[in-house]
Amino acid sequence: MSAPVLDVRNLSVSYLIGKQRARAAADISFTLSAGERLGIVGESGSGKSTLALALMRLHKPPARIDAGEAWLAGTDIMRLEGEELRRFRWSEISLVPQGAMNSLNPVMRIRKQLADAIEAHWRDWSRAKIQARVQEMLERVGLSPKVGDLYPHELSGGMKQRVCIALAVVLEPKLIIADEPTSALDVVVQRLVIQTLKDVQEQIGAALIMIGHDMGLMAQSVDRLAVMYAGRMVDIAPVRDFFHRPLHPYSQLLISSLPSLDETKPLTGIPGMQPSLFDLPGGCSFHPRCPSAKDLCRQTDPAFLPTGPGRGTACHVVRESLDESR
Amino acid sequence: MSWSYALRRIGMFVAVVFLAITINFIVPRMAPGDPTAAVLEQLLSRGQQVEGAADIVANYRARFGLDDPILLQYGRYVWNTLHFDLGYSISYFPQKVESALLQALPWTLALLLTATAIAFTLGSILGALIAWPRSPRMVRNLAPVLMVLSAIPYYLLALILLYVFAVWTKFFPLGGAASSQSALTFSFASTIDVIRHAFLPALSIVLAGLGFWALGMRGAMINVLGEDYLTLAEAKGLRPHRIFFAYAMRNAMLPQVTSLAIALGTVASGSVLVEVAFNYPGIGYVLYNALRSSDYFLIQGVAFFLVLTVAVAVLLLELAYPLIDPRIER
Numbered sequence: 243m244s245a246p247v248l249d250v251r252n253l254s255v256s257y258l259i260g261k262q263r264a265r266a267a268a269d270i271s272f273t274l275s276a277g278e279r280l281g282i283v284g285e286s287g288s289g290k291s292t293l294a295l296a297l298m299r300l301h302k303p304p305a306r307i308d309a310g311e312a313w314l315a316g317t318d319i320m321r322l323e324g325e326e327l328r329r330f331r332w333s334e335i336s337l338v339p340q341g342a343m344n345s346l347n348p349v350m351r352i353r354k355q356l357a358d359a360i361e362a363h364w365r366d367w368s369r370a371k372i373q374a375r376v377q378e379m380l381e382r383v384g385l386s387p388k389v390g391d392l393y394p395h396e397l398s399g400g401m402k403q404r405v406c407i408a409l410a411v412v413l414e415p416k417l418i419i420a421d422e423p424t425s426a427l428d429v430v431v432q433r434l435v436i437q438t439l440k441d442v443q444e445q446i447g448a449a450l451i452m453i454g455h456d457m458g459l460m461a462q463s464v465d466r467l468a469v470m471y472a473g474r475m476v477d478i479a480p481v482r483d484f485f486h487r488p489l490h491p492y493s494q495l496l497i498s499s500l501p502s503l504d505e506t507k508p509l510t511g512i513p514g515m516q517p518s519l520f521d522l523p524g525g526c527s528f529h530p531r532c533p534s535a536k537d538l539c540r541q542t543d544p545a546f547l548p549t550g551p552g553r554g555t556a557c558h559v560v561r562e563s564l565d566e567s568r
Numbered sequence: 569m570s571w572s573y574a575l576r577r578i579g580m581f582v583a584v585v586f587l588a589i590t591i592n593f594i595v596p597r598m599a600p601g602d603p604t605a606a607v608l609e610q611l612l613s614r615g616q617q618v619e620g621a622a623d624i625v626a627n628y629r630a631r632f633g634l635d636d637p638i639l640l641q642y643g644r645y646v647w648n649t650l651h652f653d654l655g656y657s658i659s660y661f662p663q664k665v666e667s668a669l670l671q672a673l674p675w676t677l678a679l680l681l682t683a684t685a686i687a688f689t690l691g692s693i694l695g696a697l698i699a700w701p702r703s704p705r706m707v708r709n710l711a712p713v714l715m716v717l718s719a720i721p722y723y724l725l726a727l728i729l730l731y732v733f734a735v736w737t738k739f740f741p742l743g744g745a746a747s748s749q750s751a752l753t754f755s756f757a758s759t760i761d762v763i764r765h766a767f768l769p770a771l772s773i774v775l776a777g778l779g780f781w782a783l784g785m786r787g788a789m790i791n792v793l794g795e796d797y798l799t800l801a802e803a804k805g806l807r808p809h810r811i812f813f814a815y816a817m818r819n820a821m822l823p824q825v826t827s828l829a830i831a832l833g834t835v836a837s838g839s840v841l842v843e844v845a846f847n848y849p850g851i852g853y854v855l856y857n858a859l860r861s862s863d864y865f866l867i868q869g870v871a872f873f874l875v876l877t878v879a880v881a882v883l884l885l886e887l888a889y890p891l892i893d894p895r896i897e898r
Contacts, residue, residue: 298803300799328805328806328807328808330805331802331804331805332804332805339800340796341796344795344797345797345799346797346800347797347814347815347818347819348819348895349818349819349893349894350814350815358804358814359804359805362804362806393894395894395895406800409800409804
């Protein structure tokens with residue numbers, strides 16, 4: 243693997259509500275190499291979107307970044323302010339938003355919305371050059387250049403999401419964050435849109451973080467998969483290893499709860515609920531639902547430790563079994 | 569903009585004006601008696617001798633065609649109204665209604681259009697700035713002040729301004745539209761004079777309207793700021809002023825323009841009181857005098873003119889709306 247393009251170290255984000263503090267993302271560390279696709283899955287409220295927004299510094303109060311660094315292209319995103327931050331956004335890190343339906347300005351033609359992003363960053367570009375670029379980007383995501391003359395309400399959901407993808411790659415950033423890029427689309431369009439996203443991402447060689455719920459879609463689309471639970475990244479592994487030999491008990495339960503076409507078996511869920519972020523259980527947050535929880539799990543929160551190449555897990559049980567086998 | 573949209577709006581405009589004319593025709597005819605008799609009774613009650621009153625009434629009824637079938641009268645009325653022949657004013661006799669109105673109309677239009685344009689523009693910008701998170705704290709704290717301002721009625725504000733700036737400090741004239749109407753020229757001094765006279769009436773309309781427009785804009789802006797396209801605009805690294813104008817304010821203006829079309833009627837009628845308070849020789853002042861002297865034809869004329877003005881303004885706004893919101897009929 244090449245040198246990491248993104249290096250997130252101990253990133254923590256919390257929401258301060260009244261006097262209570264909810265840790266929405268706690269002590270998150272991971273690296274991403276150029277061109278790599280990382281999927282992040284987790285239940286609602288596990289901190290996926292919080293992490294995505296924090297990486298772009300788009301979090302709004304009461305969310306607050308408490309600690310941590312995120313190095314991209316030699317810059318710590320968490321230290322950027324004002325004009326520097328503005329210039330950094332989109333030219334180095336871009337976003338395919340969750341709500342593609344409402345993510346485009348309803349009173350502005352598509353062409354202008356793409357041109358806007360270029361004008362804000364590449365000031366020496368001529369109008370003709372910008373228009374040519376817009377045309378090219380629309381074609382690249384499989385849209386007719388005529389779409390540029392339309393307004394968002396004249397497009398279908400899938401077309402809007404394609405426009406958002408074109409927008410995300412127009413400045414050729416080093417990192418694209420796709421926050422549930424297909425959640426509002428039907429299954430057929432989902433595949434096409436994801437394929438488009440993968441194609442353009444490969445063309446420009448950007449790293450991709452894809453956030454979502456759909457494990458099946460993730461399995462086909464990403465290189466590595468990370469699992470978040472109650473604000474922590476509990477497991478990360480190359481996608482093949484993840485599905486063949488999951489380490490964290492939560493990952494194991496997630497995989498076993500997936501329906502299978504080959505055998506008819508009753509669907510199993512994971513009993514219990516994700517704890518409230520205001521009232522986390524002591525020790526490992528997952529221990530009340532964990533079938534292999536021990537005394538140690540109730541006392542101390544396990545550290546996130548590497549368990550192999552490109553792999554890491556935060557679990558006492560996994561840690562112990564690995565130590566024994568060594 | 570499609571032709572069918574424009575045609576439908578124009579059709580609506582014609583229907584509204586026609587309806588107004590019809591109501592204008594029906595309402596006075598539902599009142600008992602007839603206008604000639606009413607005038608005669610007025611004269612009699614003042615102790616004047618009128619000989620052959622019954623003949624006069626019959627004579628006038630024949631002359632004004634009041635004995636003709638109602639549909640014929642209606643047709644004649646519509647025909648005359650469409651030719652801006654609104655009959656004779658009783659209190660300004662022998663002046664015709666339309667000439668009395670045309671004298672007053674420029675004053676009202678100039679005052680109202682200017683004041684409303686200023687209130688709408690200032691209020692919208694202010695409201696947008698109040699809702700904008702990057703605005704200075706001082707600006708963001710203006711909302712309660714504007715709420716108080718919007719709660720004060722036009723005429724009360726007019727009286728307060730009149731007392732403070734005309735009676736007490738004498739910065740501005742007490743009333744009227746110019747120092748002497750006959751000497752009105754396009755000279756510099758004359759222009760300044762007209763502006764000085766219009767200043768306080770305009771200010772009271774602006775101040776009373778400012779709160780309304782600012783609070784409406786603030787609400788619309790807060791809604792827009794929560795939209796996904798604003799998050800994306802920020803993610804795109806656009807310059808803050810670009811996000812403010814082209815993404816936030818541009819979208820928040822849409823409901824404002826709708827309110828403008830609705831508010832025009834209120835503005836027109838509300839200014840009547842302001843004109844009365846400042847003795848301003850506009851339509852409102854004419855209406856006030858017409859009401860006091862039961863000048864039915866003039867009242868009808870004013871009502872017709874107000875409806876016509878508001879209908880024209882609304883028509884223009886509706887024709888312009890697809891240009892600012894592409895989602896409306898293209």
